[in-house]
Amino acid sequence: MFARIRTRLAIHYAGLFALALSLVAVALYVVVTTTAERQVRDELVASSTVFDRLLELRTRELGNAAGLLSRDFGFRAAVATGDPGTALSALDNLKARLGLRTAFIVGMDGSVTGLADPRLRADARSLWAALDAGRTSGIVRLGGVPHHVVAAPIMAPTLVGWVVFANDLGPAQMRRLEQLSAIPINARVLLRGRGEAWSSEGATAGFVAARIGDNAPARLDDPSGTAIALVKPLGALGDDNAALLLRYPLALAMAPYLPLQIAMALTALLGLVLVVFGSWRLSLTLTRPISALEQAAQRMEEGETVAVTVATRDEIGRLAQSFNRMAAGIAEREKRITQLAFNDSLTGLPNRAFFRQHLDLELKQAERRGGRALALLCVDLDNFKAVNDTLGHPAGDELLRAVAARLGANVGDAMVARLGGDEFTIILSHRDAHEAAGAIAGRLIAALAEPFEVNGHELTAGASVGIAMAPGDAADADTLLKHADLALYQAKDEGGGTYRFFEAEMNARAQARHQLEADLRRAIGHGEFELYFQPLFDLETNRIGSFEALIRWNHPSRGLVAPDEFIPLAEETGLIVPIGAWVIQEACRQAVKWPEDVRVAVNVSSVQFRRPGLANVLIQALAASGLDPRRLEVEITESIFLESSEALIAVLHSLRAMGIRIALDDFGTGYSSLSYLQSFPFDKIKIDRSFIQQLLSRAGSTAIVRAITDLARALGMETTAEGVENPEQLAELRLHGCSSVQGYLFSRPVNAAGVAEALATANPERDVA
Amino acid sequence: MRALVLALAAVAAAPAAAGDLAVQVRTANGAGVPNAVVTLYPRGRPAALPAARPAYQIAQRDLQFSPFVLVVPVGGEVSFPNFDDVRHHVYSFSPVRRFELRLYAREQTRSVRFDRPGIVPLGCNIHDNMIAFIDVVDTGFAARTDAAGRANFTAIPGGPVLVRVWHPWLRAPANQLELRAEVPDNGRVAQAVPVNLRPPPRPSRSY
Numbered sequence: 001m002f003a004r005i006r007t008r009l010a011i012h013y014a015g016l017f018a019l020a021l022s023l024v025a026v027a028l029y030v031v032v033t034t035t036a037e038r039q040v041r042d043e044l045v046a047s048s049t050v051f052d053r054l055l056e057l058r059t060r061e062l063g064n065a066a067g068l069l070s071r072d073f074g075f076r077a078a079v080a081t082g083d084p085g086t087a088l089s090a091l092d093n094l095k096a097r098l099g100l101r102t103a104f105i106v107g108m109d110g111s112v113t114g115l116a117d118p119r120l121r122a123d124a125r126s127l128w129a130a131l132d133a134g135r136t137s138g139i140v141r142l143g144g145v146p147h148h149v150v151a152a153p154i155m156a157p158t159l160v161g162w163v164v165f166a167n168d169l170g171p172a173q174m175r176r177l178e179q180l181s182a183i184p185i186n187a188r189v190l191l192r193g194r195g196e197a198w199s200s201e202g203a204t205a206g207f208v209a210a211r212i213g214d215n216a217p218a219r220l221d222d223p224s225g226t227a228i229a230l231v232k233p234l235g236a237l238g239d240d241n242a243a244l245l246l247r248y249p250l251a252l253a254m255a256p257y258l259p260l261q262i263a264m265a266l267t268a269l270l271g272l273v274l275v276v277f278g279s280w281r282l283s284l285t286l287t288r289p290i291s292a293l294e295q296a297a298q299r300m301e302e303g304e305t306v307a308v309t310v311a312t313r314d315e316i317g318r319l320a321q322s323f324n325r326m327a328a329g330i331a332e333r334e335k336r337i338t339q340l341a342f343n344d345s346l347t348g349l350p351n352r353a354f355f356r357q358h359l360d361l362e363l364k365q366a367e368r369r370g371g372r373a374l375a376l377l378c379v380d381l382d383n384f385k386a387v388n389d390t391l392g393h394p395a396g397d398e399l400l401r402a403v404a405a406r407l408g409a410n411v412g413d414a415m416v417a418r419l420g421g422d423e424f425t426i427i428l429s430h431r432d433a434h435e436a437a438g439a440i441a442g443r444l445i446a447a448l449a450e451p452f453e454v455n456g457h458e459l460t461a462g463a464s465v466g467i468a469m470a471p472g473d474a475a476d477a478d479t480l481l482k483h484a485d486l487a488l489y490q491a492k493d494e495g496g497g498t499y500r501f502f503e504a505e506m507n508a509r510a511q512a513r514h515q516l517e518a519d520l521r522r523a524i525g526h527g528e529f530e531l532y533f534q535p536l537f538d539l540e541t542n543r544i545g546s547f548e549a550l551i552r553w554n555h556p557s558r559g560l561v562a563p564d565e566f567i568p569l570a571e572e573t574g575l576i577v578p579i580g581a582w583v584i585q586e587a588c589r590q591a592v593k594w595p596e597d598v599r600v601a602v603n604v605s606s607v608q609f610r611r612p613g614l615a616n617v618l619i620q621a622l623a624a625s626g627l628d629p630r631r632l633e634v635e636i637t638e639s640i641f642l643e644s645s646e647a648l649i650a651v652l653h654s655l656r657a658m659g660i661r662i663a664l665d666d667f668g669t670g671y672s673s674l675s676y677l678q679s680f681p682f683d684k685i686k687i688d689r690s691f692i693q694q695l696l697s698r699a700g701s702t703a704i705v706r707a708i709t710d711l712a713r714a715l716g717m718e719t720t721a722e723g724v725e726n727p728e729q730l731a732e733l734r735l736h737g738c739s740s741v742q743g744y745l746f747s748r749p750v751n752a753a754g755v756a757e758a759l760a761t762a763n764p765e766r767d768v769a
Numbered sequence: 770m771r772a773l774v775l776a777l778a779a780v781a782a783a784p785a786a787a788g789d790l791a792v793q794v795r796t797a798n799g800a801g802v803p804n805a806v807v808t809l810y811p812r813g814r815p816a817a818l819p820a821a822r823p824a825y826q827i828a829q830r831d832l833q834f835s836p837f838v839l840v841v842p843v844g845g846e847v848s849f850p851n852f853d854d855v856r857h858h859v860y861s862f863s864p865v866r867r868f869e870l871r872l873y874a875r876e877q878t879r880s881v882r883f884d885r886p887g888i889v890p891l892g893c894n895i896h897d898n899m900i901a902f903i904d905v906v907d908t909g910f911a912a913r914t915d916a917a918g919r920a921n922f923t924a925i926p927g928g929p930v931l932v933r934v935w936h937p938w939l940r941a942p943a944n945q946l947e948l949r950a951e952v953p954d955n956g957r958v959a960q961a962v963p964v965n966l967r968p969p970p971r972p973s974r975s976y
Contacts (some may be wrong), residue, residue, distance in 0.1 A: 081867065153970065156890075157897070248848075
C-alpha cells in the first residue's frame, strides 16, 4: 500500500490517534449535547409552567377588573340604556388604570363597542358565540395578533353584553415572558383557524400538530436551525386553536460548551501533530538501518562486497549482523565459484574462460589508455606429446604443473593462463610491450629448456613461443589469439625452441593454406587429380620391373601443382586419407592393364597408417580392379616409425600376408635407423636420391650406398636407387649390385598413356607378344 | 302565592261562541315550565283589558324579589314593599319603563306605574342575585304558567288565536315565541308549547 514503512507507520499511528480522539470527541459531544438538551428541556417545562401561571394570573387580574366594571351601576346603566359615550369613557378609564391596550363591549346582539379598527371589530364580533356559550377567557386572534382575552358579562340585571379586556400576546409581550426564563427562550403563541396550518413554516406547523398535547420537549428542525421545543395547548376563545410554542435553539444551548469543544479540537490537533511527528521520528530510527540494509542488498545484487554498520543491539542490529555474515558467506562462495569457473584445476592458473575475459578487459583498457601496447604470448611445449606417450598422463600432468610454476616465476606480474593441453598464454601489458615480450619469451624458452624432474625422470620439455601485439597486430581478442598461434606455428615450423613475432605474411600464408585446403577438398570431388607413373628399371633383367605412381594436381586456375606443395597440407588436415585412397584405387585400375610382370608402387603416408581402414582401402582397390596383390607395392617413409607402435607393425604384417609388397622409401635421411630394418622385413629399400646425386662427388656416399645394398642383400631385401640421372651413376650402382634404379636417366614420370610407350621401348618383346 | 290563573276578561263579555284553551309550556323532556307568560291574541288582536285594577306587588323578601315573574296590564301600578332588614336599590333599565328606587328601607313601599307593554327586568343594585321580571301586557288573555307549566284560558272567541309565550330564559329572540292555535266555538282545547330554555345566568360569579 505504501512504498515506505516510514509513511505507513506515521499514517497508522496518526490514524489510530485520530480514531481515539474521535471516540473521545464523540463521547464528549454526546455528553455535552445530552446535558445541554436536558437543561433546555427542564427549562422549557419550567418556562411553560411559568407562562401558565402568568396567564392565569393575568386572567384573574383582568377578570376581576372586568367583573368590577361590569357591575358598576353607572356603566351598566350606560350600556343598558344605550349610552355608548359613557360606556366607552368608563372603559377608557379602566384601560388607563390597568395599562390595557384593548377593551371593548360585545352586545347581546353581537354589536361591538369600543373598537375603531374594522378588522378588530370583525374579529371581536366573532367572539359572540363563545361569550354567549358562557366562556369568558382564552386566546383570540384580534387583527391577526394573538390576544389574551378575558370577558365579564354585563348584567343589567339580565345579560346585556360583555365587557372584554384583551392583552396582546405579540412579540413584544412574549419578550417579557422570555425574560422571566433562566435561558433565552423563544416563545410564540400560535393560532390555527379551521382548515389552517399552525404556521406558515412547514416544519414548525408539523411539529406543533404532532406534539400538541404531549407537553414534552422535543427536537425541532426548522430553517433557523435545530432547536428544542415545547408545545402547550392554550384555551382559545372562539373557533381557533391556540398553542404556546417555546423554542430554544440547540446552538445557543451548546454555546457555553464551545470553549470546551475548541479546547478539545486544539488539543486533538496538537496531539495529532505530535503523534505524526513522533511516529515519523520513531519510524525514521527504525527504518534508517532497514534502508541501509536495503541499499546494501541492492549493492550486493550488483556484485559489490558490502557490509553494513551495526549501530544497535535490537532485532534490526541482529538482522544487520546476520546480513553481514550472509554477505560475507556469499562473497566467499562467489569467490570459490569464480575460482572453479575461471581456474584450471590442474595448475591453478586462470583457464580459457578467465583468460578470454581478462584479455577482453585488457584490450578495452589498452584502447582506453590509447596506444599502450599489449602483448599476447602463446607458449607451447615441444616435447609434451612424447612425454605423455612414453611416461603416461600422470607424468604429463606433473610436467604441466612444473611448467606452470616455472612460467609464473618468470613473467613477473603478467597473467599466465592455461588454455588446455600444453598450451599456455601470457598477457603482457607494458609501456614497451614489444621489447618486453621478446625478453620474456627468451627467458621462458631458456627456463623451459632446463630439465624437469618428474617422477624420478629427468625430462626436457622445450618450448616455442608465438607473440602477437595489440593493437598493432589485432584489436580483438579472437584475432590476436589467432595471430599469436600463427606465430607459434611459425616458431614450431622452424624447429621449435624459439619465439616468433607475428608478421602479416604469416597471415597471408595461413590464408593461402586455407585456400589450398579448400581447393583440395574440391579437387577430390572434381577429379582434378591425375596419376603419373615413373618406371623403375630392373638392372638384372634390363627391363622395367615396376612403376611408381605419383600424384599430379591439375588445378583449374593454377595449373599443375606439385605434390610438395599440397601433400604436407593434406597430411596435416587429414585430407591425405581420401586422396591416398584415390591414388591406391587409380593405381590398381591402371596397373591391371599392364603386363603381368610389371608392378605398381604407391606412396602411403604415415597419416594413412595411423587412421584405421587402410587395409580395407587396399582390399577394395584390389578387388575392384582385379589386380594381383603381388603386383602392388606400398612405399612407406621412415617417419612412420617416429610414432611406431605394435599396431603399425601389425598392419604391415597383415598387408604382407595379403601378398602386398612393402618398400621403405627415402632410406638414409632424417632419423634413419637400422633398427627399422630389423623391426620389419621390408621387400625393398629405396635409397634416398641425396646419396645417389653425391655418389660420384662425395667419397662417403659410395661407401654408404654400398653398405646399404650389402645390408639389404644380406637381409634378403631388394634395393632401388632414386634420382639416377647419368650413366656414371648407373654404372656405379650396377657395380654395387643395386636391384633397380629410378630417375630421369631412364624416364621422367609419364601419364597413363605414356606407360605403354615406355614399356614398348624398354621391354620390346612384351609388346610384340 | 298569587300565581294562579287570572281569567281577566271572562266575565265581562261572554260572546255567544267561546271555547277554552289549556296551554302547557314544557321542555323537550316534558317537564312543565313555570313562570312563563302566555298571552293570547284572538284573531291576532289583543283582547280588551279588564277594567278592574288590582294592586300589583313585587316584594323584596329574603334578598329576593317575589314573585319572580309578574304579569301586569298596561297602566297597572306595581308596589315594591321591602320586607328585609336591609335596604334595596331596585332599578330597571328597560326602555318600557326605566326607574330607580334608591335605597329604601324595611316596610317602605314604592310604587311604579307601567304605561307601555313590554318586559321590565328588575334588579337590585346592591344585591346582584336579586332579579325579577314584570311583563306589561296589552291583552286581556294573559297568564303566568303554574308549577306544572300550565295556563288555562276560558271563554275565548272561537277561531284562530295567536299564542305568545315568553320566559326570561327562553332560547329565542326576545325570549319569546309565537304560535297559532284554533279555539273551538265551544269546548276546550289543549295546546302544548315546547320550549328550549337557557341555563339561568349566575350573576354571583366572582373573579
